[in-house]
Amino acid sequence: MQAMLLLLLPGALSLLPTAPRRHRATQLRMGWGDPPVWSEATIKSNTEACAGHRAIELEVPAETAAAFATPGQYVQLMIGDEKPGFYAIASAPGKATFEFLIRENEGNGYITSLKSGSSVKCSEVSGKGYATKAAFDGDGGSVANEYDGFACMNVLFIAGGSGVAPLRSCIEGGVALELPQRATLYYGARDDSVLAYADKFAEWAADFNVDVVTCFSKGKGGAFSGYVQDAIKQRGVPVPRNTGAAICGPKELFVASKELLVAEGVFEGRVLSNF
Numbered sequence: 001m002q003a004m005l006l007l008l009l010p011g012a013l014s015l016l017p018t019a020p021r022r023h024r025a026t027q028l029r030m031g032w033g034d035p036p037v038w039s040e041a042t043i044k045s046n047t048e049a050c051a052g053h054r055a056i057e058l059e060v061p062a063e064t065a066a067a068f069a070t071p072g073q074y075v076q077l078m079i080g081d082e083k084p085g086f087y088a089i090a091s092a093p094g095k096a097t098f099e100f101l102i103r104e105n106e107g108n109g110y111i112t113s114l115k116s117g118s119s120v121k122c123s124e125v126s127g128k129g130y131a132t133k134a135a136f137d138g139d140g141g142s143v144a145n146e147y148d149g150f151a152c153m154n155v156l157f158i159a160g161g162s163g164v165a166p167l168r169s170c171i172e173g174g175v176a177l178e179l180p181q182r183a184t185l186y187y188g189a190r191d192d193s194v195l196a197y198a199d200k201f202a203e204w205a206a207d208f209n210v211d212v213v214t215c216f217s218k219g220k221g222g223a224f225s226g227y228v229q230d231a232i233k234q235r236g237v238p239v240p241r242n243t244g245a246a247i248c249g250p251k252e253l254f255v256a257s258k259e260l261l262v263a264e265g266v267f268e269g270r271v272l273s274n275f
Contacts, residue, residue: 036076036084036123039064043118049101051193053162054112057091058098060122068093070129071169072246072274078121082110088248088274089125090165092172098122101165101196130166130272132175136244147267152244156237157185157210158228158257160249164196166274170246176209181238183210188228188253191219229256240265246272 042059049055064075068089075098078084085108091099104112114120136152155176157167164187170176176183185204189195195214204210215231216222224231228249237243243266247254258271 036126038078038121038123041077041120041122043114043116043120044097045116046112046114049196050198052104053194053196054100054102054104055196056100056102056111056114058100058120058122059096060098062096064122064125065096065098067125068095068098069125070131071173071175072129072166072248073125073127074166074274075125076123077111078123079110079114079119084121084123085111088166088169090168092169092174094173101162101168103162127274130170130175130246130274132170132244132246132272135270135272146269147241150242152242152270153179154181154238154243155179155183156232156243156245156261157183158232158245158247158249158253159185160188160228160253161194162196163248163250163253166248167246168197168200171204171208171210174208175246179209185210185212186215186228186231187212188215188217188249189222191216192221193219227256228253229260232257233260237261237264237266241267244270244272246274248274 039061041061041064044057044059046054046056071093072088074086074088076084076086087100087102089098090101091097102108102112111120136155157170159167167185171185187195192198201212204212213224213231213235214222215224215226215228217227224234240261243261245257245261245266247257254273258268261271262268
């Protein structure tokens with residue numbers, strides 16, 4: 001899945017042929033784990049999010065929407081005989097529709113080219129998502145003991161490319177609203193042409209307690225010129241023992257960011273992935 005590091009990339013493929021298309025929920029045996037349960041869903045909108053990326057809104061059955069409880073969870077999408085892809089949900093839990101940020105590639109054109117009103121099969125909601133409450137709270141139980149009773153006062157969201165999708169779900173799901181300090185989203189992209197959700201940055205700052213630091217590896221105009229992990233190192237990690245992080249992006253970004261944060265003194269269990 002493109003928005004879940006390297007384990008779940010856009011257009012990730014099953015190992016066996018897909019089931020024939022029907023007008024009711026069906027199952028597809030993937031050759032690993034439990035077979036997903038499929039339901040009919042409808043494309044509500046499909047627009048350009050930024051260069052090479054589509055913002056897709058999907059009308060899903062009420063029971064599917066209700067099952068989305070934790071930012072960072074994902075679904076599989078499929079049509080016809082195409083193999084399913086795994087996609088992180090970009091919208092916050094509690095919405096009647098699911099939104100996705102999908103990077104276009106040769107393997108997912110069957111999804112990214114769909115028009116409004118098109119039908120698509122959607123699996124049940126899967127994945128553990130970001131267990132922010134369990135990892136970031138420190139006011140009771142085993143979590144308090146594990147982290148010496150310290151709750152997180154500082155939260156970092158670290159995104160690379162389309163990995164910003166599940167972190168948008170975290171932000172708009174209110175993960176940072178109760179923090180005594182402002183949270184920071186470090187958002188890495190090649191340049192501003194592939195920067196998604198720029199129109200939401202002011203809203204995130206005003207309504208969700210999150211400031212955005214754009215990090216451009218190639219182009220100019222970002223808040224930082226270079227890679228996300230370099231920006232974090234330069235700016236520093238305030239009170240690492242009271243800091244938690246949620247990360248999504250390429251494997252190299254995740255590994256480098258986690259190593260940096262742990263070296264700075266952040267508890268390893270508070271550096272979260274969504275897979």
